[in-house]
Amino acid sequence: MLEGVKQKVHEANECSRGTRHYLVLWDNLKLVNGSLYRSFKKADQQDAYLQLIVPRVLRKEEIRDAHDSVTAGHMGVKRT
Known part of the structure; x- marks a missing residue:
């Protein structure tokens, strides 16, 4: 897989379950200062x-x- 390039559907079928999960999230993923983030909105949008x-x-x-x-x-549980 090339970094920053989304795989085609037929190529994704050969990937692990975890990799396929991130491919589904692809459009919501952001790389910020070398860390991976998922962007999302609350239910109220x-x-x-x-x-x-x-x-x-x-x-x-x-x-x-x-x-x-x-x-x-x-x-902790006791003091809360």
Whole structure:
């Protein structure tokens, strides 16, 4: 696959399930400073957002970093 070039449908059939998923999202994907994002709008269609796509191997670490730090924003189940 060439970088930045969407594959043709018959070529996509030979790709993995994950790759095919991103091909479906192709028009909503953006590369910003080397990071991959998915653009989407809320149901009200008013606000557009960019959602960072984190590689599967880094997801647990990212979730831990976002939730377990002192500045994470909540104090756990017992204190909430």
